[in-house]
Amino acid sequence: MISLLEGGGAKPGKKAQDKVLLLRLGIIGSEPPIWRRLVVRESMWLSQLHEAIQVLFDWFDYQTHTFLLGDMRAGSPVQQGELLVEDDRDITLVDLNLEQLGEFVYEYHFGETWRVGITLEKVGPVEPGHAYPQCIAGERAGPPEDCGGLEAFADMLHCIQEPESELGKEWLQWLGESYDPTQCDLEKINKTLRKQLRGT
Incomplete structure (x- = not known):
């Protein structure tokens, strides 16, 4: 069986049931680059991806966030008041059709405006015994x-x-x-992901 966790996996475009996605997430404009690779189920809600991103970069969800999805914006309507956004609790990754969308952007903390570029790298099957989401690689602290x-x-x-x-x-x-700043603590990241996002 092909394993995304071991670096294999089908390229985007393969048809499969119960798929997982390998995403690359990088802070736009950071030098040296700060990035993570994250394996998630395609059924993951965007609101859950938001929670995972907070863990990946060791943030605390104190501020407003938004996903920029082409012409659409998604986030928390409760946080953003009258700003027109779709509810990220109602949108899954499979809804986005990532193979056509290409890169999308997560914005956090509008005062400081951290922008995280997110791209789909591979698609593969869900594997019994593996926990998702799982961060499999990264460089530097958030x-x-x-x-x-x-x-x-x-x-x-x-x-x-x-x-x-x-x-x-x-x-x-x-x-x-x-x-x-030079360290990316994968063990800590995955421990927190398991605690906060078990079963997603």
């Missing part, structure tokens, strides 16, 4: 919540390379000793 956006994040990375400087000390105190 930008900390409320760090100020891409430009401020780049400044932060520069400052913490000089830990004895005044700004370096301030940032490191705010970040905490455990923060390492």
